[in-house]
Amino acid sequence: MLRTRVIPALLLRNRGLVKTVKFKSPKYLGDPINIVKIFNDKEVDELVFLDITATKEGKSPPFELLANITSECFMPLGYGGGIQKMEDVKRLLSMGIEKIILNSYAVENPDFVSEVAAFAGNQAVVISIDVKKNWRGRYEVITHGGTKKTGLNPVDFALQMQEKGAGEIFLNSIDRDGTMEGYDLELTKSIAEVLEVPLIACGGAKNVQDLGDVVKQGSASAAAAGSIFVFQGPLRGVLISYPSQKELRAVLP
Amino acid sequence: MITILDYGVGNLGSIVNMLKKIGIKASVASDAEMLQDANKLILPGVGAFDAGMRKLRETGLIPTLNELVLEKKIPTLGLCMGMQMMTKKSTEGIEDGLGWFDAETIRFSFSLEKAHLKIPHMGWNTISPRREHLLFTDFEDDVRFYFVHSYHVICHDESLSLAETEYGYSFSSIIQKENIIGAQFHPEKSHKFGMKLFENFAELI
DSSP states (O other), rough: OOOEEEEEEEEETTTEEEEETTTTEEEEEEEHHHHHHHHHTTOOOOOEEEEEETTTTTOOOOOHHHHHHHTTTOOOOEESSOOOHHHHHHHHHHTTHHHHHHSSSHHHHHHOOOHHHHHHHHEEEEEEEEEEOTTOOOOOETTTTTTEEOOOHHHHHHHHHHHHSSSSSEEEEETTTTOOOOOOOOOOOOTTTTTTTTTEEESOSSSHHHHHHHHHTTTOOOOEEEEHHETTTTTTTEEEOOHHHHHHHHHHO | OOOEOOOOOOOHHHHHHHHHHHOEEEEOOOOOHHHTSSSSSOOOOOSSSHHHHHHHHHHHHTHHIIIIIIIIIOOOETTTHHHTTTSSSBTTTTSSSOSSSSSHHHHEOGGGGGGTSSSSSSEEEEEESOOOOOOTTTOTTTEEEEEESSSEEEESSSGGGEEEEEEEEEEEEEETTTTTESSOOOOOGHHHHHHHHHHHHHHHH
């Protein structure tokens, strides 16, 4: 039987891995290569790797670092951050990154999503959507690392991206990011239920039980998380961990 | 020494990286001269069936491949689309496949009660061997592999199916005939389980 995927989402900021709270106050975790090696040893299902400053600072993806990671990582790997050219996409794919994650640029240039899908197949295109509740209590798509409002409704935008060729949607709740208050099940469900492609939910997981809940109650196809895989205890000491297959099977459908 | 065929399709980087990690010598071949010395071959592949077959045909390497695989009978492993290309045809396209197996490739199609299942079949799944094979030497109990595909192989001759996987129904996730093996999953993305499979493949004669 197909196992539900549980995916650590790792944030890169200027050569170091960090963890944010509501997309702010990045806390330094350590060297990306070391941390990724630990996750590899723990045989994680998949890794998502996001450079959170690439777009804001107009930088290209950190190819050298990613090449080091792919030579040590033997699981599916997705990368997002600063991808705006087919040349970058081809370079990432050839080094062994099989999922190209687009966020801000997919809003600016939706046809680029189709271009990547036509080249690499839909399964290689993941659209990352960052969502925040606005002052009216409505969900809105925010780009550029939580700094730029788009006025877009996440359900409509997710459907548009699916239409353009996205093979997966990676949904990140800015309000829940790093809070460990549980996933936004309502938001997750509202999008997952109208999509044909898989939705990966991210933002808010506090324990293994939450990973199961976002799949069972939120209708997500996969659960991603940050804090629970990198912090331990109330003081949030840095400790890389990943549940055992037995623990995961107990909570996942 | 394992030769990996480079015909402009597929994620060679990951395969090379994993073989290097487990200390198996590998070379990448993109022309007849490099290919003809191969004594063990990996045929990778991702993307659409027709695109893959056309690219392969453009290289002009198919006669050399047929000679190596069908006459010299060197151990050959097709991965994902590489496996599907070993069949006669695919409902994904109009191109002829290599036809090494009496099999074809079709899209997942689910009954109404399974209609909620997403296509592609994406993620980690298990395999159930249908018979003994050296490829399974020293496999652990909880062996699992990473899959991502919308089409799968059906064998006209059921004895060709070496292992099955369940997604909506049971399909052939490994096919094998003499020296030729096709695997639907990605060992190069499947941690120690993929490493073990490559090690076992490297031991085949």
